[in-house]
Amino acid sequence: MTFGLISTIIVFILLLIIGIPISLVLAITSLSYLFLTDNLTLLATVPQKMFSGMDNFGLLAIPLFMLAGELMNFGGITTRLIQFAKVLIGHFKGGLAYVSIIANMFLASILGSANAQAAMMSKVMVPEMEKEGYSREFSSALTLASSVVAPVIPPSMLFIIYGTLTGASIGDLFIAGIIPGILLGIGFIIVIGIMNVKENFPRSERGTLKEIFKSFFYVLPALLIPFIIIYGILSGIFTPTESAAVACIIAVIIGFSYKQLKAKYLPEILLNTVVNTATITFLIVTANLFGYIIAYERIPQLMAESMLSISENPLVFLLLVNILLLLLGTVLDGIAALIILVPVLAPLLVTYQINPVHFGVIVTINLTIGLLTPPVGTGLFIVSSVAKVKIESLVKAIMPFLITTVIILMIITYWESAVLWLPGLYK
Amino acid sequence: MKTLSNWVERIEKNVSILLMAAITLVLFIAVVYRYFLSAPLFWANEATIFMMTWLTFLGGSLGLKYKSQASITFLVDRFSVKGKRILLIITHIIILAALALLLYLSYEWVLTLSPQKSSSMRIPMWIPYLSVPVGLTFAFIHLLDYMVDLIKKTPKRSDVL
Amino acid sequence: ACGSGESKKASSASGEGGEKTYKFKLGHIAPPDHIWNEAAEKLAEELEERSNGRMKMELYPGGQLGSDSDMVQQLEAGSLDFAFITNAFLTSKSDAFSAWFAPYLFDSYEEALEASKSDQAKKILATLDDQGLKALDYFFSGNRTMMFREKVETPKDMDGLALRVTPSPALEDWYRSLGISPESISLPDVYQSAQTGVIDGMDMDLDAAITSNYNEVTGYGALTNHMVWPSVMFINKALYDGMSDGDKKIVEESMAAASEFATMKRASQEEEFIKTLKERGMDLYEIDSALFEKYTKEFDEKYKAKDPLISEFIETFRK
Ligand code: NA
Ligand code: NA
Numbered sequence A: 001m002t003f004g005l006i007s008t009i010i011v012f013i014l015l016l017i018i019g020i021p022i023s024l025v026l027a028i029t030s031l032s033y034l035f036l037t038d039n040l041t042l043l044a045t046v047p048q049k050m051f052s053g054m055d056n057f058g059l060l061a062i063p064l065f066m067l068a069g070e071l072m073n074f075g076g077i078t079t080r081l082i083q084f085a086k087v088l089i090g091h092f093k094g095g096l097a098y099v100s101i102i103a104n105m106f107l108a109s110i111l112g113s114a115n116a117q118a119a120m121m122s123k124v125m126v127p128e129m130e131k132e133g134y135s136r137e138f139s140s141a142l143t144l145a146s147s148v149v150a151p152v153i154p155p156s157m158l159f160i161i162y163g164t165l166t167g168a169s170i171g172d173l174f175i176a177g178i179i180p181g182i183l184l185g186i187g188f189i190i191v192i193g194i195m196n197v198k199e200n201f202p203r204s205e206r207g208t209l210k211e212i213f214k215s216f217f218y219v220l221p222a223l224l225i226p227f228i229i230i231y232g233i234l235s236g237i238f239t240p241t242e243s244a245a246v247a248c249i250i251a252v253i254i255g256f257s258y259k260q261l262k263a264k265y266l267p268e269i270l271l272n273t274v275v276n277t278a279t280i281t282f283l284i285v286t287a288n289l290f291g292y293i294i295a296y297e298r299i300p301q302l303m304a305e306s307m308l309s310i311s312e313n314p315l316v317f318l319l320l321v322n323i324l325l326l327l328l329g330t331v332l333d334g335i336a337a338l339i340i341l342v343p344v345l346a347p348l349l350v351t352y353q354i355n356p357v358h359f360g361v362i363v364t365i366n367l368t369i370g371l372l373t374p375p376v377g378t379g380l381f382i383v384s385s386v387a388k389v390k391i392e393s394l395v396k397a398i399m400p401f402l403i404t405t406v407i408i409l410m411i412i413t414y415w416e417s418a419v420l421w422l423p424g425l426y427k
Numbered sequence B: 001m002k003t004l005s006n007w008v009e010r011i012e013k014n015v016s017i018l019l020m021a022a023i024t025l026v027l028f029i030a031v032v033y034r035y036f037l038s039a040p041l042f043w044a045n046e047a048t049i050f051m052m053t054w055l056t057f058l059g060g061s062l063g064l065k066y067k068s069q070a071s072i073t074f075l076v077d078r079f080s081v082k083g084k085r086i087l088l089i090i091t092h093i094i095i096l097a098a099l100a101l102l103l104y105l106s107y108e109w110v111l112t113l114s115p116q117k118s119s120s121m122r123i124p125m126w127i128p129y130l131s132v133p134v135g136l137t138f139a140f141i142h143l144l145d146y147m148v149d150l151i152k153k154t155p156k157r158s159d160v161l
Numbered sequence C: 001a002c003g004s005g006e007s008k009k010a011s012s013a014s015g016e017g018g019e020k021t022y023k024f025k026l027g028h029i030a031p032p033d034h035i036w037n038e039a040a041e042k043l044a045e046e047l048e049e050r051s052n053g054r055m056k057m058e059l060y061p062g063g064q065l066g067s068d069s070d071m072v073q074q075l076e077a078g079s080l081d082f083a084f085i086t087n088a089f090l091t092s093k094s095d096a097f098s099a100w101f102a103p104y105l106f107d108s109y110e111e112a113l114e115a116s117k118s119d120q121a122k123k124i125l126a127t128l129d130d131q132g133l134k135a136l137d138y139f140f141s142g143n144r145t146m147m148f149r150e151k152v153e154t155p156k157d158m159d160g161l162a163l164r165v166t167p168s169p170a171l172e173d174w175y176r177s178l179g180i181s182p183e184s185i186s187l188p189d190v191y192q193s194a195q196t197g198v199i200d201g202m203d204m205d206l207d208a209a210i211t212s213n214y215n216e217v218t219g220y221g222a223l224t225n226h227m228v229w230p231s232v233m234f235i236n237k238a239l240y241d242g243m244s245d246g247d248k249k250i251v252e253e254s255m256a257a258a259s260e261f262a263t264m265k266r267a268s269q270e271e272e273f274i275k276t277l278k279e280r281g282m283d284l285y286e287i288d289s290a291l292f293e294k295y296t297k298e299f300d301e302k303y304k305a306k307d308p309l310i311s312e313f314i315e316t317f318r319k
Helices: A003-017 A022-036 A040-052 A057-074 A077-089 A095-108 A114-132 A136-149 A157-166 A170-176 A178-198 A209-234 A240-257 A263-296 A299-308 A314-331 A334-352 A356-370 A378-387 A391-414 A417-425 B002-036 B044-065 B081-111 B131-152 C035-050 C068-077 C095-101 C109-116 C119-126 C169-177 C187-196 C206-211 C237-241 C245-279 C289-304 C308-317
Strands: C012-014 C020-027 C055-060 C082-086 C133-140 C145-148 C162-164 C181-183 C201-204 C220-222 C230-236 C283-285
Touching: A003 A022, A022 A040, A022 A263, A022 B081, A040 A263, A040 B081, A040 B131, A040 C068, A057 A077, A057 A114, A057 A209, A057 A240, A057 A263, A057 B002, A057 B044, A077 A095, A077 A114, A077 A209, A077 A240, A095 A114, A095 A136, A095 A178, A114 A136, A114 A263, A114 A378, A136 A178, A136 A356, A136 A378, A136 A391, A157 A170, A157 A334, A157 A356, A157 C187, A170 A178, A170 A356, A170 A417, A170 C187, A178 A356, A178 A391, A178 A417, A209 A240, A240 B002, A263 A378, A263 B002, A263 B044, A299 A334, A314 A334, A314 A356, A314 A391, A334 A356, A356 A391, A356 A417, A378 A391, A391 A417, B002 B044, B002 B131, B044 B131, B081 B131, C020 C035, C035 C055, C035 C082, C035 C230, C035 C245, C068 C082, C068 C133, C068 C230, C095 C119, C095 C169, C095 C308, C109 C119, C109 C133, C109 C245, C119 C133, C119 C308, C133 C237, C133 C245, C145 C206, C162 C187, C169 C181, C169 C289, C187 C201, C201 C206, C206 C245, C230 C237, C230 C245, C245 C283, C289 C308
Parallel strands: C020 C055, C020 C082, C162 C181, C162 C201, C220 C283
Antiparallel strands: C012 C020, C082 C230, C133 C230, C145 C201, C145 C220
16 A cells, blocks of 8 residues: 555545535545646546546436436326325335335336436335335335346346456346346345334225226326336337436326426426436546546556455355455446456456356446445435435445345355356256 | 626526436437437437536536535534534635636646547537536536635525535 | 556656666557457567567556547546557547548458558558647457348348447448448447347447357348458657657557557457357358449548548559
8 A cells, every 4th residue: 555545545534524525525536646646647637537427328317217207206107106006005014115125126127227216216205105104214225225126137237238348148147137136126025024023114004996996097197108118128119228218208298198297397397307417427427537546546456356366266256256346336336346347357257167147147236235335325325315315324224225135145146046047047 | 706606507507407308308309210210310329418418517516506416424413503614614625626626627628629529420529528617617606606605604504514 | 565656657767777668558448358458468568578678568458547539638648658549439530540441442351451551551640640649550350240130131131220330420421321320329238229129230340249249139140341440559649759769669560560460360260250150140141242332432432532541542452
């Protein structure tokens, strides 16, 4: 460790705890690093790196799915959807918590990114659960944790990028994600079940048959949205990113037909979306700068190399990789971490005789956990800004789910067939 | 300062609302043109990405004005109102100094660009690049305005994060 | 220790006895197991050997330092010493680079390599000189082929299809003349777009098809080899200008060696790549290049009118 690196870490922590917005902390830390290590030639590269953080078509899914969520809310679509799910299974104790998990798994089969899903679901589920009597912290934490399934259940941005980096079959990766995705869902359901014993989760009245029919009739046009999205993506009418734009247009039409959405609300809806989006994308911008400096100084490689010199046993290697990724996941986010680390780790797979598809699922779950861990976790930031919950309270409330996710990660790491059985079937 | 900040806010709001609506419509129309009319809009992806960069830097500046950017507040919350004011003055001096440096760097970057055209639309790259210095300038104006308020008077409780 | 201490300031420092020692950084966007990285490793090796260990080079593959656009900016700003940049990107900096995309101009990797040593090719590189960039050499990887979801056997069958094409006007114009709509879908989305049918196929090279498993989503590959795929080797201009003539020569010779090594290695892999894709079940076939003659003429006429350098280049190499 050099003097420059140590003082930069101190600067980073100091800036963070005196309450400077995290996006600016990343930018200021990057700048200080260049001064502390006398790397001033890199200064001229800073604006370009900030710009190129946004130069990515996939990121458009963030504002568009946020807008779709906002429009569905204003248009009374989401309340009807959740009302319908509630009439069906809400009368169980903690029913709405289960509804949230199931809804997340369903949505995961449409969306490819945990961030997009967290943005949409926290907009939709948290106010609804709060209305039912759940605490806002618990509701946001559950919603955020469940969004982990988004990149695990196909389609998945992370799998596509991992496959491109390593040459692993993207089709296999998609299929390999299904069982771990379901395991995660079951894990969360068990957590709710255990919490249900101790906590006094609300339940709603059992719906009558008439109510079920009535709410089904109300929700029918709204159900068109996921149907059109799934059908549109599967039949090649549009890409997942474009599907978000289509969802927005359909949400507007249905919202107007429900007579709950009015043209005069649109500017407010759009402005909300912009501010919520920019808090995330502005962070991506500065994280891209931060990631560039980390890459330039080869910090992830050095960490990886020193950890990997420890053991030649594949099981120990996988454990070390998990620890490394969980640690790096606290400061680096998803795609950036993937792009930096996979090229370093992938060549080692041959040495340790580890299946690249199996490894891809492990890496993806790890990096998605990174979205939930402070200080840098875009999932945390999204949900905290959308649901207006303090990051600290969110971190505390998410602990049981985080631990569950790590347990399932360990199961998947050491039980290879849970991942490779399904893709092996159709060969 | 106040009027300038509010004037900038109005521009940011109107432009970013238009950009968000335009992104949605362009992508939707792109789907219609490609799938139903078999005449893809080759410029749609690039145009929406460029609009998104403008949206990010204008909206990011708005987010700083509205104090909606995520931060860690467990320590700050423990301070008295007076202590918080002092801490806020310190953090804003740090932020403004960093922004001033970023502003200098980004204006120099845009002004010394070598010629480059975008890959699909063939428009000059300074058009999307300009979002960086403009957004940072607006953010600087908002934070300077807030800093002046901080020094002039104790902010209301609701103003303090 | 972080190992980065030495490379902090400028990339060079005076060594003993007046001869400079260097520690370079080279960036490129291809993955570590790609032929590009082998070219980079070869370049590093040659530099070290020819300079008796005075020139060492660290590699940053996989776009660790950013996109082509980012790295070109870093070359200009002085924070990067060497980079490999795609010719496709360079067409956005200077029109002349489009000359390389004239369809069916070269029959083999050897011919393209030969052409890259010509005055015409050097003149194209020199168009970047006044932008603060020093482009010194080319190498070639992955001639372009066409991959389709449904079998396409003549240019006529192509009318109305949507193909993913690397964003560059020359490539897009070529496909438009064939009646194809070129789509600029970003690389990570290409697999899924082809799988679901958002696109009917792609302009791709065999290497990328193998590593990204595009054979799973486009079952038919036309081995057209209609365009070569040059990559341009850059050095930081200020660094180059400050070098002694001897050191400049070492850099140029090392680049030429790396260029020849990578191009010929890629040429030798052609058969193996075809075999791999066939084993994976892909239907690979040829389309008679005579069927494309009309479209090639159209391209030549349009692009010769754009720039005298393009005109000179095409006239020299079109047989
Ligand atoms: Na998914
Ligand atoms: Na994290």
